[in-house]
Amino acid sequence: MTRSGCCWHLNTTYKIVNDNPVVIKTIEMDHQKYPFLYTTTTTFGKKKKEIVKKEIDFGQMPVKELFSFRLQKNNKKVVLFDDGENNLYYALIKSNESVEFNYPEENNTENQPFMIDAISKNISFTNEKTTYTIYQKINQDNTMTVGIKVKNNNKTLDLVGNATTIKGDLKSISSKKYNNKK
Structure with a gap:
């Protein structure tokens, strides 16, 4: 070694x-x-x-998973986490625990801050020309809906999550200050 x-x-x-x-x-x-x-x-x-x-490595302190759920279509895990240095991250994780996509990207000086919708508490970020909006809402029948809306060139794709896999709450992220959140 x-x-x-x-x-x-x-x-x-x-x-x-x-x-x-x-x-x-x-x-x-x-x-x-x-x-x-x-x-x-x-x-x-x-x-x-x-x-x-x-x-x-979520077992490695001080990395902390703040909010997560699995997508219905492919069971990939959506995660918002804190790196322990007051930076918010998004990651899409495959079933083998490898990261398929993350934001902010390493060594990208054009990363934009995460945006919080003041009313819905949805969290959005833009990577190049694509906007990702992570949402969590309670429906009129008291059921939970969760997912990611991906918007590119006036086309929107709704990646619906499995509400039974939710860990954490988007509202708690919106109230905390992060270096890369507006």
């Missing part, structure tokens, strides 16, 4: 070929792009194969 201290580790697996060690696999864990953990698994054989997995 090779490591830089707290935030970067490299594990290497060898096999002996003709009395010489030959690398057959490396696993690199990089936590330098906090709050994300990148794991790169490289296997060496006839062809080199590399798989990169991006995750959020």
